Amino acid sequence: MAIKVGMEVSVAMGEMVKLASADVIAAYPITPQTHIVEHLAELVADGELDAEFIAVESEHSAMSACLGSAAVGARTFTASAGQGLELMHEVLYVASAMRLPIVMAVANRALSAPLSVWGDHSDVMAVRDTGWIQMFTENGQEVVDNTLCAFRIAEHPRVLLPLMVHLDGFHLSHMIEPLLLPEQSEVDRFLPPNSYPLSLDPARPVTMGDFAPPVIYTETKWAQEVNLRASKEVILDCWKEFGDAFGRYYSPVESYHSEGARVLLLTMGSFSETAMLAVDSLRSQGVDVGLVRLRLWRPFPFDELRQAVKEAEVLIVLDRALSVGGPGGPVCSEVKAALYQVEPRPKVVSFVGGLGGRDITVSGFEEIIKRGMDIAEKGSASEFEMFGVRE
Amino acid sequence: MDKQTVYIPRLASTKERFAPGHRACIGCGEALAVRLVCKALGDNVIIANATGCMEIVSSQLPYTSWTVPWIHTLFENTAAVASGMESGLKAMNRKGVKSLPGVKVVAMAGDGGTSDIGLQALSGALERGHNFLYVCFDNEAYMNTGIQRSSSTPYGASTTTSPAGKVSVGKFSWKKNMPAIAVAHNVPYVATASPSYFKDLFSKVKKAVAVNGPAYLHVLSVCPVGWRSAPELSVRMGRLAVQTGMFPLYEVENGKYKLSMDLPKLRPVADYLKLQGRFRHLTQDMIQEIQRRVNEEYAKLKEKAA
Ligand SMILES: Cc1ncc(C[n+]2csc(CCOP(=O)(O)OP(=O)(O)O)c2C)c(N)n1
Ligand code: SF4
Ligand SMILES: [Mg+2]
Numbered sequence: 001m002a003i004k005v006g007m008e009v010s011v012a013m014g015e016m017v018k019l020a021s022a023d024v025i026a027a028y029p030i031t032p033q034t035h036i037v038e039h040l041a042e043l044v045a046d047g048e049l050d051a052e053f054i055a056v057e058s059e060h061s062a063m064s065a066c067l068g069s070a071a072v073g074a075r076t077f078t079a080s081a082g083q084g085l086e087l088m089h090e091v092l093y094v095a096s097a098m099r100l101p102i103v104m105a106v107a108n109r110a111l112s113a114p115l116s117v118w119g120d121h122s123d124v125m126a127v128r129d130t131g132w133i134q135m136f137t138e139n140g141q142e143v144v145d146n147t148l149c150a151f152r153i154a155e156h157p158r159v160l161l162p163l164m165v166h167l168d169g170f171h172l173s174h175m176i177e178p179l180l181l182p183e184q185s186e187v188d189r190f191l192p193p194n195s196y197p198l199s200l201d202p203a204r205p206v207t208m209g210d211f212a213p214p215v216i217y218t219e220t221k222w223a224q225e226v227n228l229r230a231s232k233e234v235i236l237d238c239w240k241e242f243g244d245a246f247g248r249y250y251s252p253v254e255s256y257h258s259e260g261a262r263v264l265l266l267t268m269g270s271f272s273e274t275a276m277l278a279v280d281s282l283r284s285q286g287v288d289v290g291l292v293r294l295r296l297w298r299p300f301p302f303d304e305l306r307q308a309v310k311e312a313e314v315l316i317v318l319d320r321a322l323s324v325g326g327p328g329g330p331v332c333s334e335v336k337a338a339l340y341q342v343e344p345r346p347k348v349v350s351f352v353g354g355l356g357g358r359d360i361t362v363s364g365f366e367e368i369i370k371r372g373m374d375i376a377e378k379g380s381a382s383e384f385e386m387f388g389v390r391e
Numbered sequence: 392m393d394k395q396t397v398y399i400p401r402l403a404s405t406k407e408r409f410a411p412g413h414r415a416c417i418g419c420g421e422a423l424a425v426r427l428v429c430k431a432l433g434d435n436v437i438i439a440n441a442t443g444c445m446e447i448v449s450s451q452l453p454y455t456s457w458t459v460p461w462i463h464t465l466f467e468n469t470a471a472v473a474s475g476m477e478s479g480l481k482a483m484n485r486k487g488v489k490s491l492p493g494v495k496v497v498a499m500a501g502d503g504g505t506s507d508i509g510l511q512a513l514s515g516a517l518e519r520g521h522n523f524l525y526v527c528f529d530n531e532a533y534m535n536t537g538i539q540r541s542s543s544t545p546y547g548a549s550t551t552t553s554p555a556g557k558v559s560v561g562k563f564s565w566k567k568n569m570p571a572i573a574v575a576h577n578v579p580y581v582a583t584a585s586p587s588y589f590k591d592l593f594s595k596v597k598k599a600v601a602v603n604g605p606a607y608l609h610v611l612s613v614c615p616v617g618w619r620s621a622p623e624l625s626v627r628m629g630r631l632a633v634q635t636g637m638f639p640l641y642e643v644e645n646g647k648y649k650l651s652m653d654l655p656k657l658r659p660v661a662d663y664l665k666l667q668g669r670f671r672h673l674t675q676d677m678i679q680e681i682q683r684r685v686n687e688e689y690a691k692l693k694e695k696a697a
Binding site: 026050051055060065066090094098202211212 | 437453455464479486494512
């Protein structure tokens with residue numbers, strides 16, 4: 001039986017890492033990730049979680065320690081955000097290419113300068129191509145559930161890839177929500193022990209992390225691509241079995257009143273919940289609008305996305321990150337790429353907003369949808385619009 | 392100690408853990424140092440290696456020179472990777488998730504990977520007290536990328552980023568004292584060593600492995616390519632570095648300094664410098680300045696060891 005609690009989402013995430021019996025947590029503090037790692041440090045200090053907590057001296061070392069820990073076969077967790085994720089950057093590529101199943105929470109944060117501790121998706125987008133499995137979450141329960149799924153997916157023998165669980169900084173990380181936490185026995189039934197093959201072990205010596213001359217580098221990258229793409233099958237299986245066991249089902253792209261809707265809004269992360277209210281409100285005014293929420297960011301769910309938007313005439317994408325001097329929103333670029341070869345396809349309109357902790361309210365979303373419909377009809381001189389810029 | 396090297400083949404295991412077939416240059420003192428350190432380490436180890444010459448010459452896909460478990464990830468993070476390995480083994484052994492008793496985690500890096508770009512990660516790992524051995528193979532420059540200066544390059548050496556020129560002496564600052572930085576972390580064991588003194592190196596590796604906590608070993612590794620010295624002289628060059636006091640051998644156990652050999656009189660530094668193209672441009676005045684500084688540093692070291 002699940003346990004009902006009222007808990008801060010960061011703390012609940014720590015509880016899930018405890019229930020998953022992580023062996024090593026290596027982390028460096030950065031707002032708004034701090035509550036996750038502070039709670040884990042406390043659990044280790046009180047003997048409630050039997051793990052090594054490595055209070056490293058930087059995020060670069062946090063991720064590097066995770067490489068070492070995962071390579072000896074230990075269940076490994078870390079968390080970061082914003083600048084911290086950026087400091088890890090080169091190490092992230094190594095984690096995925098060396099197939100080390102590390103689970104990382106990212107409490108999404110804007111990037112300096114100017115310094116901002118508040119949330120947006122600039123940090124996610126900067127690590128988009130690092131080869132990690134990445135998923136967004138909308139609320140505390142999704143964080144709880146997907147932290148558990150994360151270990152199972154990452155460590156699955158057919159996957160063996162690192163995985164980021166994204167939760168919006170403050171908007172989600174610092175919320176206190178009613179949550180259902182699973183019991184230890186339920187977790188043990190759902191999550192098998194980590195059985196990393198070919199770990200570093202004197203009894204069976206292996207060489208890891210060789211260098212690749214041009215004659216073989218391309219092949220290693222292709223193998224990585226095939227592997228990350230194939231992980232989707234395991235992700236879908238995991239979510240299905242999670243649903244069967246716990247009654248909550250997840251999918252790569254989720255829809256809200258989108259069936260047959262002429263206009264669709266696409267969002268990621270916690271803002272999706274506000275967007276739903278805006279959709280409700282506009283629908284009550286007779287606007288034929290629905291919402292699609294992108295949960296799985298890598299591997300990108302091409303088929304599911306195409307399926308979800310195939311009947312719409314207009315697709316409005318809200319990005320919480322900016323590709324400066326480029327096409328505007330990085331998610332929108334990918335959505336456009338995914339739809340370009342499809343006939344018929346909706347007109348795609350790009351908005352960037354909600355940067356550096358700036359809220360988008362229900363009426364804000366209504367405005368975005370209406371403006372988006374307007375642009376779809378009359379066209380626009382620019383690639384994208386920045387929502388809510390004060391003159 | 393010099394004469395004992397004759398008997399070394401009988402003392403050392405014939406098993407190679409850094410196997411032949413690697414791509415190091417002829418006369419590479421670093422390859423020799425790695426090979427000898429590995430002989431002393433034994434089999435119950437896991438090695439984390441930084442990017443650099445030794446990683447590049449030993450691990451080209453799909454080949455490997457390593458018969459012990461070995462991992463390379465990046466240039467500057469080796470001590471952090473070792474931290475993670477040590478913590479992972481510790482947690483799993485304790486929890487009964489796995490049983491890997493007595494495995495020693497060993498980090499290996501060049502002087503660049505240690506005293507420059509990897510210094511922060513190393514400092515963190517030493518401060519946290521992980522039970523591991525860190526070995527710096529010091530060939531006094533970034534050799535893998537083409538002989539650029541590091542903070543461990545000695546004063547006056549001409550490198551590709553500290554070239555001697557009409558208005559340049561070569562490297563303008565003194566060699567960073569990396570062992571002293573390790574000592575400042577209050578770790579149980581720090582030592583300098585040279586493959587030219589194998590027995591000494593061997594006993595230091597053994598001691599470092601036996602320590603429970605962080606140990607730091609700084610091994611001078613002659614690079615004939617970067618030093619522009621004759622490849623057949625590499626072992627002799629290592630000895631000259633010690634005998635001139637340019638690279639004294641000592642250990643620091645729980646903060647207590649001890650010289651590894653008694654050198655009542657240092658050989659002139661010129662004996663060592665003149666064999667190396669990287670110092671060819673030095674004037675008599677500069678050599679004298681180096682001699683003065685070496686005498687001074689050696690006297691300080693002797694005092695610490697007194
Ligand atoms: C972050 C980063 N910066 C620079 C490099 C390029 N690089 C690779 S090895 C190396 C020098 C290695 O020097 P050292 O550590 O002294 O080892 P050696 O090759 O001399 O044995 C450099 C600069 C790199 N791999 N990664
Ligand atoms: S460049 Fe120097 S250190 Fe590197 S392999 Fe050649 S001799 Fe050895
Ligand atoms: Mg070097």
